[in-house]
Amino acid sequence: MMVYVARRLGAAVLILFGISVVTFLLLYLLPADPARQIAGRSASAQTVENIRAQLGLDQPLLVQYGRYASGLLRGDLGRSYLQRAEVSELIASRLPASLILMAAGIVAELVIGLGMGIAAAVRRGRPTDQALMVTAFVFVSAPQFVVGILLLYVFAVQLGWFPIGGYGTIWHAVLPALTLGLIGAGWYGRIMRSSLIDVLAQDFVRTARAKGLARSRVLFRHALPNAILPIIAMVGIDIGIFMSGIVVVESVFGWPGVGQLTWQAIQRVDIPIIMGVTLVSAGFIVLGNLLADLVAPLIDPRIKLR
Structure with a gap:
């Protein structure tokens, strides 16, 4: 190891x-x-x-x-041209907010996407399956800024259920997390469906059914742990993608994270900040992939790290 x-x-x-x-x-x-x-x-x-x-x-x-x-x-990311501060300090001050949003977004896409994928797989070929896959396609195709603005208009402006923007409470994180999560949920739903359908057709699942095990036990105890492996790899990639890809979401919701810092740096051509955020995001992608590879053998002991 x-x-x-x-x-x-x-x-x-x-x-x-x-x-x-x-x-x-x-x-x-x-x-x-x-x-x-x-x-x-x-x-x-x-x-x-x-x-x-x-x-x-x-x-x-x-x-x-x-x-x-x-x-x-030497661990020095340089100094901002315009803010006259160390890039590492600027990123560190914004990182907690981005990590909170990233974690909330991943939870949202997993809950929604896995639920859609499992429901579609067990009802393969039925109207429910078709409706869920069309919904997943819509989620994948929708631009983030459009989703964010629609959620803001409906749930913040019209219904008043959530704050319009800002940062500080769990309610501030709901709409930004959903904006990130819905798009990822479309991918997770489609991949979860395909993977679970393949696993449900394998011999060990048929054997478990022949033993008289409950349908839910066969699904969640035997099939799902094997079907979820591609999802783990995607989560590892999402850790880094969310760090670099939440610029639009943070700008729409006024979320004071790394994405907002990046957008400001791009507008002002503040090269040290752009370089620093790029490297930090790449580091998170590498770390996420490594964590996914380390977790996979815990779920499926047949996987060996080499």
Whole structure:
């Protein structure tokens, strides 16, 4: 186990290094000028050049990346151009809010998606199955900002059940979590249905039924643990995706997390924050995949870590 974890962590370092190179290159090629954003539209060309020199943006690409990479080796994500604060501190201050929203979103998509998938699989070919799969397709296809605005209008503005936006109580998290969860629930529902249908057709399930076991026991004790393995892998990926993909949701609901910080940085071309959030999100994806791989053998002992 320890050898496997060490090998995966070593691979993670290489992955993060590659991501840092690609992201830095793409940001370097952007037509936007961070120095101009800092100086303002009315600033003179000399002022812009002075700011560019202070930030080291007048140096060649390799020099700029070398300086950034040396900071990464010391655990330094750089300093925000506009907020004049360490990127690591800015991310750390926003991270708890994003982690709460991420956890709530994953719970929402699991509860809704697994429920849809199981109900559709046990009623395969019936109107219930077809209705649930159409619903799952709608969830998958709906843009996040549209879902968020609709939920806000119906449940916050019209019905007044939840706050319109903000952060602080469990009620503030319900609508943002549903916005994240409904889209993921569509994928989980479709995959859960397909996986469970395959498992229900296997010999060990037929044997369990032939022994006279209750239908619910066959489903939840024998079939579901084997069918849920693809879902575990998806949850591991979602951990990282939610960290980097909640920009729209946090903006719609005024949620003070990493996504909102990222959106502000993109608008202002604050490259150190964009780089920092990208690397942190990539780290969460790697960590989520590792955790999924470690949990899978606990559910199915036939899986061996190599």
